[in-house]
Amino acid sequence: MRRLAILTLALVFSAHASAAEDPPPPHFAEIAAASGIRASYDGDWQYMVGGGVAAFDCAHDGRPSVLIAGGESKARFFRNVSKSGGAPQFQLQTSGLELEAMVGAYPIDIDGDGEVDLVVLRVGEIDLMRGVGNCRFENANAAWGFESQDAWWTAFSATWEKSEKWPTLAFGSYVDRTKDQPWGTCTQNLLYRPARENGEPQRRFAAPLSLSPSFCPLSMLFTDWNRSGAPSLRIANDREYYEGGQEQMWRLSPGETPHLYTEAEGWKYLRIWGMGIASYDLGGSGYPDYFVTSMADQKLLRVDRPGGGAPANPSFSDIGYGKGVAVAKPYAGGDPRPGTGWHAQFEDVTNSGLVDLFVAKGNVASMKDFAAKDPNNLLMQRADGTFVEMGDKAGIVSFEQARGAALADFNLSGAVDILVVNRNAPAQLWSNDTPNLGHWIELQALQDGYNRNAIGGWIELRVGDRVQRRELTIGGGHAGGQLTWVHFGLGSASQADVRVIWPDGTVDDWRPVECDAFYRLRKGEAPARWVAN
């Protein structure tokens, strides 16, 4: 059993940890072929971006299965058949998701029936794939009144606006792919809200609103950056293609037209090759930080709070360089050229109690000004809040062109594994075999009826006086997301308290949980331990 003994890592868990001491490295073994994962994101120009992977439990057995976009090849669904605590194992299975031209996919329970659905982004159209049970899916665009439009779809996020029982979906599209010189041809981003008839909410979508101006996003995320209770839509845009563009954030208020935050309101002019978004409250302030991938320097954006209280304006500062996560150049392979970041995700891969950061890297195609050998980053958090690269020590160095990724506990072992989708090369699965892992807890917040996964809520975990928290979101990353257990590392602590701040603002009481276990959390109820079969 992998556990324990990373006892000296987390600030609150050990009085002996020095401020800048490097944590013990994690270790992973590449097992894609052995696990049954055989997939590749294939294609030329139209598939230079994308390559997402969705991880979700469609069998009600707690195990995250995966859908891997295939680009010009058909997407592949792999059902997770791992034994609890054993090696990750998958079976290629027909699911109805074997679509062509797939760029990426995100899991979401749209209709609140308890069966996970998939939002599929494709070159050409969007497909809402309804889960019909036993990991089978069918197109529900017509059934849900969803009018897809022809575009190169590259970004997605979802939220449930206040009092709504049907989700609001945001989609980002890239350039006009019919143009030989597509610069400056960013096509429209769209917002689908719940339909109403005679003022009554319907279980289908209204005609979409245009989120104009649109600047060629490669990632978007509904997130409550100021804890107002109404998530805004943060968009990472690719400066390669827009003209007059920049990074964006839209404020959504129920029933109102979306409002794009302006410079006068504090929004700072930032123009990067925005490709992926990961969020986490690294500072323990209660407000999420945003890691945005790009070419050369990656960005870590923290909301400005001059007085230390609630942020007054949507003004963010880049703290990535100081934190050690700018990671502009490869750390292995000897290529001195700048790197290219795609999917990013915060997870605690050693269960130390300090969340780490994974960044998928890889050249867009064969751009000579950027690194050809561009390994994925695994940035381990030190006790002082800075990060140190340990991809090489962890054994995950790869020079494929990575795109999407999913960090999840695929074998329900309590350790986070890493699945990476590569462009025109086989996907890679790194199983976490770090010795002496710390304790862990994995949680799911569940509601009845609608928004079953409590999207827009927060899960908080307290050990002593230190709180780790995670916003429950759908979106971000690069072309793919996860709807599975929320993992927390505990270090040496054997107990913790958890609570959920539900999307409606209800704050649960703190309740105790034991380490190394799975719990399901429901409003007002004690955490229910879940045991894998």
Add this chain to the structure above:
Amino acid sequence: MPNRSGGSFRVFPAILAIPLLFYGCFTCALADGVGRPSPEAVLDARYELVLDLVRHTATYSPPVASRAFAYFGVIGYEATASGRTDMASLVGQLRDLKRLPKREAGAAYDEAAVLDAALSSATRRFFDNTGPTGQRAMKAMDAKFTPTVVAELPAEVAERSQAYGKALTAAVSDWADGDGRNEIPNMGFPLEYKLKDGAEHWRPTSTIAQQQAPLLPDWGNTRTFAMPEGATCDLPAPQLFSTEKTSTFYKEAQEVDDTVAHLTSEQKEIARFWSDDPMLSTTPAGHWIQIAFQLSDKLGLSIDKRVDLLARLGVTTADAFIACWQTKYEYETVRPLTYVRANIDPKFTPLLITPPFPEYPSGHSTQSGAAAAVLTRFFGNKFAYEDSSHIRDGLPPRKFSNFWAAAEEAATSRFYGGIHFRTAIERGLDQGRCVGGYANALKTRN
């Protein structure tokens, strides 16, 4: 003109002196079927792509972009001049340009086909490192546009013309190889650089990892074009560094701080209009190239005048950046951001992003001065015009009474932007005027 205001592309009959070429649809020529593109239309279409590639190729910082515009200018000029008796070659006039291929005596050539082949191969030569979209665009243009250029030509004329155009570019490429600037590692930022000691010297102004060393510190030693050498138009030393409140240096910094704190909307508009950031615009040199195209179209200039203007403008903006960089790294002067925050106002935040290289003199001022010198000689000193270069980026056109008024506004924009002191912009214009004189001295007529 390379009209970056959107719309559809058309190719008009060769007899039209003013081509109306619009962005992004050179393939429409096939559908229109109204005739072969004129040399002017070829020039427009090819430069349109070049301007886009400059914007979208990571190594094309302003100095690197200016170098490309110089070589493109020479190629376009020689492709045209080689077929005319009234135009003089630049061989022997530009540094180390000793020979170029000549046309076969008495043989028939098509001028549009020569120009298209020359600029096509130049595009592939200078933008070999562009990304997948640029590669795709180059491929598409060659596949769809070039056939319209050679359509209806006798095969041997088309082949001869294209062969000559390619040979010309190959020869210019050989010449370009000699300046040692083909490769721009790490986008121009050295992997190691020892900063000069002392508070008067440049310090990194951002937390971008790549920009902890300054951009292209050796660019001042690049082989020049029309100007004898990088130091030919050198400037006196910048204001004596001091933190004393009575010093000129402090007062100039105070002036920047005060100005930035009280910018009018007009001043902000000016700063952004001339910002011309790399990878978000065609760069300062490209901005002046766009102006040249706008005016060439408005006046209906013939191909000989267009290529003359583009050659001089390309050469002078390239020389200007070399001269400017030579001076910048002679002194490595501190930026207002660093000085003002340390000595006057810790919260000082310039309107524009401070460029990652030393302050003195202002690069945009030097090259705008050089461009104004060339354009004034070409169009006269009372030529009023409207500049609509940034319409696609949402910036409205600006009107100018003459080119020096535009250059002075471009220079002052860096002061409004909070990235330069007054001395750097005033002397930058002086340096540009000096540099421009050498391009103006080129003999292009027999």
